[in-house]
Amino acid sequence: MANITKKVSWSSRGDESGAAGEETPLLNGSEQSRPLRQMSSGSTVFQIGRLSTVDLDEEITTEEQDSARGRPKEIPHNEKLLSLKFESLDYDNIENQLFLEEERRMSFMAFRCLEISRWVICGLIGFLTGLIACFIDIAVEQLAGLKYKLIKENIVKFTEAGGLSISLLLWVALNSFCVMWGSIIVAFIEPIAAGSGIPQIKCFLNGVKVPRVVRLKTLVVKVVGVIFSVVGGLAVGKEGPMIHSGAVLAAGVSQGRSTSLKKDFKIFEYFRRDTEKRDFVSAGAAAGVSAAFGAPVGGVLFSLEEGASFWNQMLTWRIFFASMISTFTLNFFLSIYHNKPGELSNPGLINFGRFESEAMEYNLYEIPLFIAMGAIGGGLGAFFNFLNYWLTIFRIRYVHRPCLQVMEAMLVAAVTATVAFIMIYFSTDCQPLGPDHTEEYPLQLFCADGEYNSMATTFFNTPERSVRSLFHNPTGTYNSLTLGLFTLTYFFLACWTYGLAVSAGVFIPSLLIGAAWGRLCGILLASTTSTASMWADPGKYALIGAAAQLGGIVRMTLSLTVIMVEATGNVTYGLPIMLVLMTAKIVGDYFQEGLYDLHIKLGSVPFLHWEAPATSHWLTAREVMSSPVTCLNRIEKVGTIVDTLSNTSTNHNGFPVVVQVSGDDEPAKLCGLILRSQLIVLLKHKVFVELARSRLTQRKLQLKDFRDAYPRFPPIQSIHVSQDERECMMDLTEFMNPTPYTVPQDTSLPRVFKLFRALGLRHLVVVDDDNRVVGLVTRKDLARYHVGKHGLEELHLAQT
């Protein structure tokens, strides 16, 4: 709603007013209407977000100038906004008296038991994640098998008789039908389940409370949705959603209850707080990666790279345990499913197949080639992200109604099938069907008997199988034209697909595109030199290309290297894969951010990166903090508290608690910090001083009451406080955190940032020399600053 801007002047930029129009993000077009509408409703809106030391009138002018000046140049989007709707998770324990009393009561043995429970939970998380992966795999295999069999029979029937358009129609209809259901449940039931879920999990681990992201409903929609979309033949993978699924499972299992199902097992109550929950969600995400790629170490690294702000040996070890259990469970149940119990050859959903060391060793002179391929991957990845970025903006503006989203998804499914059909139809790349062919559904079409259509091995198959074929099929299986055409079409299809309202991952399509052009590179190399044996196997180049493309799109670093190495099952490729990913990242970052970061940015999420922007030493806490702050007295009138909480224009979540020292003339000193959620529980249980006196036998409020309410605290509106009660007093001493972290006003932004990020804070109180509250730093105050093309830039805050 309100959109409050603030200018910061940089010495490096002389002409501030002139530059502002170019750099300040704009709100116009469809997005602009809302802020303007709000603005007319009076000056109150400016109390919504945060007030700074800057004059308000000035701000309004600036913004209006901006939108007026910028309109002809910039197309509207919300990349440079920071939404105020996201709350923060609290990764700092609220060490109030209740908590400390509980901790002090606990014996050493009790802590041991807790530790053991943590291991048990991690084991459970791993096991269940493995089971879900297994379920998805089997369901997809069965349904896709059914579909391909049906279509293949149909095609065989009509190839000779003519009328292949009927086959096409069948294919299109089947795909659209599947995708329709996959899209309907996502768009109408749980929109947060769309996409791979990786950006959402990144945000969660970063400390942003993304609404409904770890709920049971999301999990169900995610799992069913991904089955439909993969079976529907979209250019998607089933790997990304596994990470989200693992995380949801972890959040559920670790709490020992399901709020959705209204079932409380009365176990693991100690873990009902953000700090502990995050650790388990990390484990869940890792278990998901592990099940998806058969990469337990990669899973751990993924969790750490995305989530951990503080590395803890035991935590890491537990996460690794969950990962191992997960891949093992999947492996075990799939081995039973494949009627080879005990043969553990399917550690992940995607199986790169076995790379034999001898056949595929690389030589020193190939390394520059690999690096060049990395650069290509980086460039293509940036192009992919660029296209997807504009597509997403288009979707935000025009395709936001659920039924439109479903229709778009169906359209993509139909187009995918049609394109695939046309490509296969016109392809003349016939290959002999060897005795040991690995194709599940070889299409003969117009090829001679004993031969099959090579294009069909890439299109007429689940993407996972196509990747494997590209890696391992012997030299000569594909001709260059097939690969080139396939790369081109699949690139655009995958780009169009990502961001649809279906549950689907981008890993496999990226790998497939990369494997196709990588293999093409290998074939071209072999054809340019006379000694073909020098470039032994095009499969090797397919692998490098796949790594380059994936790296260029998602820009993960260490974790992706390890995931790729583990998925190939061969350490030999460590160095080339690392070089390729590094090059792809450097080249890609030059043009455009990674796909996940882009989507996080487009969601206006207050995401905290690893470090404060390098050039932000100019700013101090005084400038970044929100002020003035609504403070509460240690013994406060209930009416005041209710009014403060009910004030929709502020909607604060943390309140410094202050105490008046001597007389009214001197400002109050900080003595604690209390959260909205705590106050709500207190109000609900009517913990008022007068009541406590009159009813001495009344049960004392315990930590358990707070835990029972976690994480869905009721809104203030649902709590009825009578007029008499409003006159009562509340003593916050016992419930507030008496030792909140504080910083002096002059602390530089990087220093504030470091403290905030390293400890996973939600509120950081800024105090003056006399320990008086002067401001409050929250996540959005820090996430606002980022390095743009012209130095430090500031995002606008918006109530979108």
Add this chain to the structure above:
Amino acid sequence: MANITKKVSWSSRGDESGAAGEETPLLNGSEQSRPLRQMSSGSTVFQIGRLSTVDLDEEITTEEQDSARGRPKEIPHNEKLLSLKFESLDYDNIENQLFLEEERRMSFMAFRCLEISRWVICGLIGFLTGLIACFIDIAVEQLAGLKYKLIKENIVKFTEAGGLSISLLLWVALNSFCVMWGSIIVAFIEPIAAGSGIPQIKCFLNGVKVPRVVRLKTLVVKVVGVIFSVVGGLAVGKEGPMIHSGAVLAAGVSQGRSTSLKKDFKIFEYFRRDTEKRDFVSAGAAAGVSAAFGAPVGGVLFSLEEGASFWNQMLTWRIFFASMISTFTLNFFLSIYHNKPGELSNPGLINFGRFESEAMEYNLYEIPLFIAMGAIGGGLGAFFNFLNYWLTIFRIRYVHRPCLQVMEAMLVAAVTATVAFIMIYFSTDCQPLGPDHTEEYPLQLFCADGEYNSMATTFFNTPERSVRSLFHNPTGTYNSLTLGLFTLTYFFLACWTYGLAVSAGVFIPSLLIGAAWGRLCGILLASTTSTASMWADPGKYALIGAAAQLGGIVRMTLSLTVIMVEATGNVTYGLPIMLVLMTAKIVGDYFQEGLYDLHIKLGSVPFLHWEAPATSHWLTAREVMSSPVTCLNRIEKVGTIVDTLSNTSTNHNGFPVVVQVSGDDEPAKLCGLILRSQLIVLLKHKVFVELARSRLTQRKLQLKDFRDAYPRFPPIQSIHVSQDERECMMDLTEFMNPTPYTVPQDTSLPRVFKLFRALGLRHLVVVDDDNRVVGLVTRKDLARYHVGKHGLEELHLAQT
């Protein structure tokens, strides 16, 4: 010198006075003399360490009672002491005005350049570490080859002629000679270079300033020493020292100068502070691991597990880069050395050889066996540590003179050779010498022609080769008796060897012991069942045994798993290795700490673990802090400063800077923090207010002056301050850190610990409600508390 104890009462332990005698560590025997001597020199000694709120007289009584009561029960050692001689590294940037001005002056491009320099430095670190590894490898191979050839010829000569005792003498003489030199340089030139260096690097990364640990001299002694000790036939490996070597290189390269060689390249000056240096040392340690085991990912994880308190994506990626370059360099130069340029088959110093997947796949029913082997490894590891622990205490007490140390090392070398000779001599295990035998120096001895002595393959070889033979030699190469005897003797030899004054690692001996009994397990399993094919390859069990034994001794977790997996080059073994390491750690931890932690503890190092002890919520900052604190005024008399710094009884390193507000009655408020090192630079440059006024043209003190003095700041005694100058004033405003982190007095210990550990602090100021300094928390205040067998225990502080 002084030894100040403090009692804390626990509610969980009823009888405090009764329990104290048993749990309080003691100082008697030879260690006790010093504290007592100091104690008689007056009450001043009690100002040395830290004064608490507890009464002093009570403490003295307690201690004397303890020593009187405990003497008959406990043998003297210093495990439960915390030395005050270790200073802390400062991983928190000192953001004073000078620093902020510099940062603010820097453009975005300058930060880019810094980032590029960081990459260049990491590349250099990796390259040089690889080169050193290469040098060590080639030197050891050449010299050991020479030695074995000489002895073999001699043995062959005397086998038939009789008089093999001459061969034994030759062997003993050669070994002792080598070890003598290796030991002399360590014992007389640089004692810190003894052992593997891993505990020292762990301490450094943890934030403890271990004197001389990252100096050039240490590196030279380390490298030369390890060559001598491996060639000298000791039961040691050359892998551990690589980690230390990499770290020293990193510390040197990143500073762009060598203080020892008095050479300043005037580059990388920005990196001359603890914060930046630590990051590079992490990279160096990782590069060392990577070169040692061919495990780049394992190296990164090692650095993170041991060092990182805060995970940063770019830092991790840089560390990974250094690791990759390091293993690649080693690989490349070794391939040239082996006349196969470009064939990258030697990624590390230890090469486990190629494990073929088909031959060595494991079955589900083998997993319980692996876990059982893990338990055995944990038990044996704990026993190893237990023996080594007592041996180390013995050494601390009786073998502390350098010449004694050299003699002990020579004795061990002689005994090792003798035992090996006797074992080989009496062994009757003859094996046929196949056409493709891998033995470098097969000894025939009393075997028939065309056969060789099997015991000799384990003893008459470098340990690395022996490990490889145990992993890969075909079934039937060793008989059970040989392996059993070898395990037994080598176990005790390795245990005796670790802790000698030689530069040597414990990884390879551990692997060798484990591989021997692991292979024995494999052979026994095969012999108990009729279907020998079920337990296909004893090499598989050798690998599991090696992992179990190593895990049982060093107790590393994720990093060791990845190192083992990378060294085997086969991801298939991920799950069993992880299970084995986990079991070994759980079983081992039940009995005894890991070897490195044990040695850190014996060194009385104030090492901060990941988290505060679980049951420490009882304690608050008020109880753990040092108080009273020596504070300085913002404008302070030079004389006062000099006196404060010269006071040898306090020897503080950080001083809160305070400002008097209104009148003398009110206590001073905190306004900053200044370090001893900064004050010394200020005094050296005579930055006095009066001088600045009189000589207006004087060059202003810059950050560069501090950087030039880093890290070897002169002692206060070397700075001459005249009587006139003593009357001058110094203005600390510009140099102090104006925004030190603070905590209120009531903050619980875990909360203080978390802040301190996560941000890598050196000083944490404790303030009251009015922002007045009441105490200072430093590393030793936090490291003192640990969980013992009877709950929370407190270590004694000692000036040893």
